[in-house]
Amino acid sequence: MAKRLDLKDVDIYYGSFQAVDGVTLSIPPNSVTAFIGPSGCGKSTVLRALNRMHEVVPGARVEGEVLLDGEDIYAPNVDPVSVRRTIGMVFQRPNPFPTMSIRDNVVAGLKLQGVKNKKVLDEVAERSLRGANLWNEVKDRLNKPGGSLSGGQQQRLCIARAIAVQPEVLLMDEPCSALDPISTLAIEDLIANLKKQYTIVIVTHNMQQAARVSDQTAFFNLRATGEPGRLVEIGDTEKVFSTPTEKATEDYISGRFG
Structure with missing residues (x-):
């Protein structure tokens, strides 16, 4: 079952540096929420805080509440490991294990959990690849290396790997930035299908992509270089793009800065 996320007065630090200040927002289940904003405004930092991935950086910490x-x-x-199992993540650049087979890439997380039954692993691999809309393209070469796939296929393989462990939330950090337009369209179509089962949060620099795939959009910005990022506004995507509440949001969406 997809789950709801709520952030309450979240501050995020890297050592003594405050990267994000006072973020409060809600992410409803079975929806796509897009984080937009200029580089360095904290949107990817907030995304990584949603499944405690930022903790891999020494000295990183979160103050406030992140509720699932x-x-x-x-x-x-x-x-934290159970959190990351429940809240999966797909990164900016496809990162399949290049020498591992397509099948083994998909079920890597299950194997780490100790699942050894070949029938179970095969069933999960097929279900996940179908879920990532990749099965028909790879079903005859499951034992080929994951690195042999195209960039767009590798990204969908990474999505299959993320959903194989049956998370309830999927985080995507600019999942299309390294892809061509046709592969980008395939990922966007996939996101629309996946939200029937998952809660999805996507960071994107592509305004048109945010407008196409998301139900609500959160705009992040920072007052000045060196200042922490902050949430400027969040709302239904159509409203944020047509009649934003804040002038800074309008300026960013219209291309006046960023």
Whole structure:
């Protein structure tokens, strides 16, 4: 089941540097939320905080609350690994394990969890590749290396790997920035289908992409270089793009800055 995310007064730090200041927003289940804004405004930092991925950077920490269906994912008794299993992530550049087969790429997470039953692994591989709209393209070469696929196929392979462990939320950090227009369209169509099962948050620099794929859009900005990023406004995508509340949002969307 897709789950709801709520951020309440979230501050994010890297050591003594405050990267993000006072973000409060809600992400409803079975929807696509787009984070937009200029480089360095904290949108990818907020995205990584949603599944505690930012913690891989020494000295990084979050203050405030990040709630998954009302449960604080930063509570002392919560295991970050279980959080990342529930809230999957797809990165900017496709990152399949290049020498591992297509099939083994998909089920890598399950194998790490100790699943060894070949029948189960084969079933999950097929279901996940179908879910990522890749099965028909690779079903006859599942034992070929994941690195042998095209860039767009590799990104869909990474999405298949993310959904194989049956997360409830999918985070995507500029998943189309390294792809050609046809592959980008395939990923966007896939996102529209995946939101029936998952809650999706996507960071994108592409205004048209945000307008096409998302149900709500959050605009981030920073007051000046060196200042922390902050959420300027969030709302239904159609409204944010047509009649934004804040002038800074209008200026960014219309191309006056950023």
